[in-house]
Amino acid sequence: MPGHIRFPVLWRAGLAMFFGLGLGLGLGLGLARAQTPPLAEGPGRDTVEAACAVCHSLSYIQMNAKFLGPDVWKAEVAKMRGVFGAPIDDTAAAEIVAYLVARYGVAKP
Amino acid sequence: MRRRDVMAGLGVLATQKAVAAPMPWLSPDLPDGTRAIARMVRPPGKQGLIQLTDRPPNLETPIQALNAAITPTEQFFVRYHHANIPEEKTFDNWSLEIGGDAAERPARLTMRQLEDLPQTDVTAICLCAGNRRGLVQPHVPGVQWGHGAMGCATWHGPRLRDVLAKAGVKPDAVEIWFEGADTATLPNTPAFHKSLPLAKAIANETIVATTMNGGPLPLLNGYPVRLVVPGWTGTYWMKHLTRITISRVPLENFWMKTAYRVPAGLFPFGSPFPSQDRAANVPVTDIAVNSLISWPIDGDEVERSGFKARGLAWDNGRGIRRVDVSLDDGKNWQSALLDRELGPYAFRTWSLDTGPLPRGTVSLRVRAINNGRDAQPDTYVTNPSGYHNNTPHRATVKVV
Numbered sequence: 001m002p003g004h005i006r007f008p009v010l011w012r013a014g015l016a017m018f019f020g021l022g023l024g025l026g027l028g029l030g031l032a033r034a035q036t037p038p039l040a041e042g043p044g045r046d047t048v049e050a051a052c053a054v055c056h057s058l059s060y061i062q063m064n065a066k067f068l069g070p071d072v073w074k075a076e077v078a079k080m081r082g083v084f085g086a087p088i089d090d091t092a093a094a095e096i097v098a099y100l101v102a103r104y105g106v107a108k109p
Numbered sequence: 110m111r112r113r114d115v116m117a118g119l120g121v122l123a124t125q126k127a128v129a130a131p132m133p134w135l136s137p138d139l140p141d142g143t144r145a146i147a148r149m150v151r152p153p154g155k156q157g158l159i160q161l162t163d164r165p166p167n168l169e170t171p172i173q174a175l176n177a178a179i180t181p182t183e184q185f186f187v188r189y190h191h192a193n194i195p196e197e198k199t200f201d202n203w204s205l206e207i208g209g210d211a212a213e214r215p216a217r218l219t220m221r222q223l224e225d226l227p228q229t230d231v232t233a234i235c236l237c238a239g240n241r242r243g244l245v246q247p248h249v250p251g252v253q254w255g256h257g258a259m260g261c262a263t264w265h266g267p268r269l270r271d272v273l274a275k276a277g278v279k280p281d282a283v284e285i286w287f288e289g290a291d292t293a294t295l296p297n298t299p300a301f302h303k304s305l306p307l308a309k310a311i312a313n314e315t316i317v318a319t320t321m322n323g324g325p326l327p328l329l330n331g332y333p334v335r336l337v338v339p340g341w342t343g344t345y346w347m348k349h350l351t352r353i354t355i356s357r358v359p360l361e362n363f364w365m366k367t368a369y370r371v372p373a374g375l376f377p378f379g380s381p382f383p384s385q386d387r388a389a390n391v392p393v394t395d396i397a398v399n400s401l402i403s404w405p406i407d408g409d410e411v412e413r414s415g416f417k418a419r420g421l422a423w424d425n426g427r428g429i430r431r432v433d434v435s436l437d438d439g440k441n442w443q444s445a446l447l448d449r450e451l452g453p454y455a456f457r458t459w460s461l462d463t464g465p466l467p468r469g470t471v472s473l474r475v476r477a478i479n480n481g482r483d484a485q486p487d488t489y490v491t492n493p494s495g496y497h498n499n500t501p502h503r504a505t506v507k508v509v
Binding site for chain 1 (some may be wrong): 140143145146148158161162163164165166192247248250251252253293294295297298299363367454
């Protein structure tokens with residue numbers, strides 16, 4: 001009984017986006033990537049972008065924020081090196097972990 | 110905030126810019142970081158999907174499109190582990206290779222030869238084991254899925270066992286291994302290869318799908334051919350299938366030995382996978398019993414004269430026995446009306462007439478029980494990778 005349900009304005013806007021965005025983003029995935037916000041500024045950002053974007057978009061980092069502690073970010077970087085074979089040396093790895101913890105780690109109480 | 114970015118270039122909607130952050134296609138319970146990067150996209154051959162990541166593509170179905178027993182092909186979710194996805198034209202001369210140390214002889218099947226085998230249809234849910242991971246508290250790392258890493262389609266093609274018979278299965282076969290055409294960027298990244306125990310591989314319902322909902326598989330859903338493993342989670346549903354190995358030994362790789370595992374004994378509904386089960390942990394296998402309120406969704410306004418709530422329920426193929434709905438956030442429950450079943454592996458649609466409601470905020474909840482008496486737990490069963498999140502879905506609406 002859709003007639004019994006009233007949509008708030010926000011929901012209507014959402015519906016318009018839902019059906020309208022397809023047209024707006026008709027160019028597909030590449031365009032959508034361009035619209036994802038850049039990584040936060042901070043020491044190590046260039047190293048992160050160079051190392052991580054080889055295999056996956058940087059939005060993997062932003063998606064997993066901000067709720068991971070330093071140990072978990074460290075383990076994620078270790079997994080990328082040890083399991084997935086990312087060619088990241090110890091110096092770069094330390095820089096990457098420090099950046100991820102500082103910019104995308106769980107907020108300290 | 111993000112909304113402004115998303116809507117840049119959509120002049121027609123620009124006047125609504127001042128309105129604060131409605132993203133009715135995105136759960137408010139997702140991590141802030143996830144909400145910041147999620148985008149509504151329409152990749153080639155698809156329609157409105159929520160993009161969580163674009164490379165590799167991980168795109169989920171908006172809850173508004175999960176309102177029927179069959180999910181539209183164009184809005185069926187997309188999940189990849191690796192970024193290199195071949196273009197459609199590279200499959201023009203596609204064929205499927207079958208071999209292995211427990212095969213009687215090597216075989217190679219063209220699309221034509223697959224289509225010449227006896228054909229069958231199965232309506233089945235493909236569901237990522239990590240569906241709703243993004244709603245797990247505390248959050249765990251991984252793709253932060255909301256409700257839409259799942260869909261139900263009618264798949265068509267030959268049974269896997271008839272395909273295997275072309276090579277011949279020796280009596281000492283233990284597992285069937287599967288490879289697809291998508292690959293990682295780096296050569297030393299473990300390739301996403303998976304295996305099934307022989308029993309599930311030769312089961313009646315397991316097929317090699319050449320079509321989906323009556324049409325070709327979209328590239329992002331596994332064109333030209335994908336494995337369909339009804340009742341089991343999506344990790345086994347190999348896309349762009351290129352090679353099958355009939356093996357005497359278990360597949361030993363990261364994707365079988367480390368990933369997609371749950372603590373042993375925690376989810377008793379899971380089918381055994383004897384060649385991969387270990388004392389500490391076991392592969393995630395069966396889909397957990399679960400349900401969804403498709404309508405209304407969080408934040409909707411409803412009339413106090415009442416409305417018809419609608420949704421989906423599903424499990425691993427034992428079949429849905431009952432769906433209960435609460436209109437007071439779980440204090441009291443009443444049984445919903447179940448629609449006709451499309452098959453044991455399909456979404457089961459349900460509805461409930463609420464009757465008159467008090468003004469104010471109402472929280473609906475839904476929970477399903479299957480024919481094996483598996484029920485949804487009140488609280489999330491914690492496991493390291495955030496699998497099987499099947500706590501009762503809630504939708505909070507305003508009665509006006």
